Amino acid sequence: MESSDDDSGPSNGNQNSDENDSSSDSDINVGENSGDSFSSDTDSDDEGVGDTQSSLGTYSSETSDPEEEEFWSTNLTSVSIAAFEEETGPNHDLSPTDSVLQYFFLMISDDFFDLLAVETNRCADQVFARKGRRDPDWSPTNKREVQAYFGLHIFMGIHKLPSIDMYWSQNRFVGIPGFKDTMPRCRFQKLTQFLHMIMSNNEDHVPTGTSGHDRLFKIRPLIDLTRKNFQRFNRPGKCQSIDEGMIRYKGNYFAKQYTPCKPIKRGLKVWMRCEPNGYTHDYRIYLGKHDDMKGQTLGERVVKHLCKPLKWKGHHVFFERFFTSIPLLQNLENNGIYACGTIMSNRRGFPADLKNPSFTGRGDAEQRQHENLVATAWKDAKPVHIVSTTSDPLGDGPTYRRVPGGGHVLIQRPPAVAHYQENYYGVDRAMQYRAKCPVGRQSRKYWKYFMNFILEVSIVNAFLLWKTTSGVVIPRKHYSLCDFCVDVAELLIGDYRSKKKERYPLAGTVTAAGVASHHSVKLTDMPRRQCKWCSKQGRRRDVTYGCDKRLVHLCQGACFQAYHQNALLNTS
Known part of the structure; x- marks a missing residue:
């Protein structure tokens, strides 16, 4: 118990x-x-x-x-x-015709996404420095990408699927085109892995058990910002x-x-x-x-x-x-x-x-x-x-x-x-509203549950503030909190499109039949196995993807390219 x-x-x-x-x-x-x-x-x-x-x-x-x-x-x-x-009542300078995203930014300033981008990049650099090598699939993020990431994060609370991979599924009844158009699945997972909103190195803060230690330091900027804006x-x-x-x-x-x-x-x-x-x-x-x-x-x-x-x-x-x-x-x-x-x-x-x-x-x-x-x-x-x-x-x-x-x-x-x-x-009514617009998914990090809670309350507050602002015109008869939530998420994403990497290798390998095109696909008929290239480099990573011609398990991206370039050199 x-x-x-x-x-x-x-x-x-x-x-x-x-x-x-x-x-x-x-x-x-x-x-x-x-x-x-x-x-x-x-x-x-x-x-x-x-x-x-x-x-x-x-x-x-x-x-x-x-x-x-x-x-x-x-x-x-x-x-x-x-x-x-x-x-x-409302105490702001927005006009009734401003977008719902501007009302959301009253609760969580758009400058906050700058902080997230800076701290996320810092977290990644600290992880790479500690491991002594960089992740070939990571590249620094920016404010615009973080906003799009949180737009997808909001949509995941509205449209729930059993696993994150299913949002990018090739099955037309399961996969969501908007997710595929915004950013690749691996990029979303990398942002999730390194996401931080304050210095990620615990040694930079007052140690646990000593006077002045803040047990909520990982989300303190978001707490301070929203508490102030909710009342302001x-x-x-x-x-x-x-x-x-x-x-x-x-x-x-x-x-x-x-x-x-x-x-x-x-x-x-x-x-x-x-x-x-x-x-x-x-x-x-x-x-x-x-x-x-x-x-x-x-x-x-x-x-x-x-x-x-x-x-x-x-x-x-x-x-x-x-x-x-x-x-x-x-x-x-x-x-x-x-x-x-x-x-x-x-x-x-x-x-x-x-x-x-x-x-x-x-x-x-x-x-x-x-x-x-x-x-x-x-x-x-x-x-x-x-x-x-x-x-x-x-x-x-x-x-x-x-x-x-x-x-x-x-x-x-x-x-x-x-x-x-x-x-x-x-x-009680605030909790009922929260249940209608959940944000994000389950995580192994406790502070992300607090972050999702604050985002949910911020969306509810923005919706109620928008509705009580004099002169606001409701877009349609039955415009609910869920509709407001969808509109905020869409505007956060906007026209952002992550640059997708080319499929590797589009360069060929020398065979008796000449140069053939190889592609990275999900090997559905084979069990999950170690990446062949990672194994050669002294590290282990189990994957389900691999080469459609050689039927070798390989990580998508850098490992796929390096393996075939090496094979091309060895056969030439």
Whole structure:
């Protein structure tokens, strides 16, 4: 059975020991007297995101202890919530007629592909220097080719085939002409082999186990770029939701999580803050016990880190019971952020008389209040417990529920429950969008799963930003995210065509019949064997390709040419 640094997912009632450990050097304060402290050890992550001050002012009252007697009152009154006056929505200079690729480049700058080309070439040079010889099938790449490579990478997520070779198959029912026209299969595989986005030599970075080591250094440029752009080009709306996202992964990586009650049971965890429509404003890759966010419980420090850009702006944040605690909501309110979330009834400070209320029927509710903090117990199919600083306790509204045998029944719903159910699903919707536009294929390198996740979120964000931009004309009636994804991939590839090498050898070999043309073909009637030329050079490479005349197994390209040139010299 696999172990996990965080076996307790959001639906698990008990937090693990990592969550309950406090850090003595932490500058997050969420204890009994949490006051106004709302900083963390990652302030530098949010540089350039924008000013976090507004006209909401500051709260002068100190946080009360929910364990004190007479903390909760049965006297329900209207809460005092500052009006939300921040500007929201798209914040860019693109026109509605600009291509969808330009909107994608708002999330991932086209200059980023320059970095990929430079670092990929550097990685190849380092590998060749370490081996003491160059790969005859490799030539340096450039920005234009890397863009085309990622266009094919996106198409592979949309059009899935069992193996990469099948995209270049000669079978007209399997092979895809667009892939064959863009670049050869061997070139695509070479780019995949050497692809890097930061210095590939691990010795150039702080060694593992020492202070300052970044376990995500291989994709750090992409993380920093996208986190900044997600917040820069779309200003967050009033309502935000925070939850976890999972990346399916079954390989060997220290941060892999096992959550048996989730649809993705084994994978990599990412904390996300999203709009209700699915737009991701911020995210944080979870590294388990190696995570550098400091504080008391895991849920509290995740919420605080992701809410830092929202301080003093009057946003309403929604999350589920894994994150929710009474001190967290008090601390958020003391920093100008209102919150609402389901809560486990055994959490410290939750009213004791609401843990097991006696309800007579569906729709019944009991509430307690302390200033703006409202605790609610509501009977749906099961009892629901919610704490909130976003809603009045008074003013129940109607909602419908299905009943056995068909039909619906009208029941009453408290405002806090209504607000939560209307706004909590932003991360879930982002994950649904991701499932519709997967990027890439499986890999043996863990960081490529993170890279594909970020590309998927970037495409979703670009699509939602494009749709919400005033004046945009939808190309056709049913233009979906998949259509947008296809258009982005096509524009990334554009008219790029890799220069295909000539078939070798088109030079001939001397036989009794004269000079005959030899070609490299797949020897389908013969088993996979060693390349004849590689074997002579003291290296081993098993291939299925070879000479159609001599029926000798040879690598395509340089080995095929060298073998026949040598044979020609020996027979002349």
